Amino acid sequence: MSTKENAAVSQLLALLEARYAMRVLWALRDGHAQTFRLLQDSVGGITPNTLNTRIKELREAGLVSHGGDGYSLTVSGQDLLKRLSDLQAFAGKWQLGQIKKAAAPVTPPPPSSSTPSPSSPSPAGPSPSPAAPSSSSSSSPSTPPSSPPLDTAN
Template identity: 45%
Template sequence: MAKIPRPGQPVRGSRSGSAIMALLDLLGRRWAMGVLWTLNERGPSTFRDLEAACETISPAVLNTRLKELREAGLVAKRDDGYAATPLGEEIHACLLPLSRSAKKWDRQLRSARETS
């Protein structure tokens, strides 16, 4: 199995391994959040569908991220492909407000550039 960050163990940014820091460490890995986000937005997807949806992801990175996300309990392998688990869906729902704020931030930066 892939080695994933775990609460209670040292992770990036936290010697104590607080649960939020372990989750952010996992989601901060290249393409991890993108894969979870894509599965939540598109629904169950085969490996090839995910690879196409994520555009620039390599098969090796996708395979590694899927293994990590499965081990973490955020993604499951089903007959119709990979899908977010209920916990993966809950985390996606928690990220939606952050996504809205990121879009607002982008608009503010663009506006500031246009006025300067």
């Protein structure tokens, strides 16, 4: 893509990334003009101030127009949504994949060769069991205790 094409895509994405912009366009996709109140209900959760701002931006961009019946998509807005029409099919497939992913049982990853398994001793040797009392000698539960050092000072 050329720098000019990248700039155009970036500019369009910046417009569409604005909060509720895509939802306003999507609410108008059926071709029927909508009043401000109906459009607000169609988008859902949008404040009047935010809707006014989005409508203004989309009108300045040539994607939405306002007529006697209310707001509707321009030919350019219809073209954009036609190009995004696969979004609905993709969203349905994507959502099913997300549901399957969430429902799949979680299996632990297979042990790697660098991580010792719980049943094999670590390279430093076996660790004492939690129930074994701690002592200053280096004996482990699997080896017999060594005899105390002899006092040869006498």
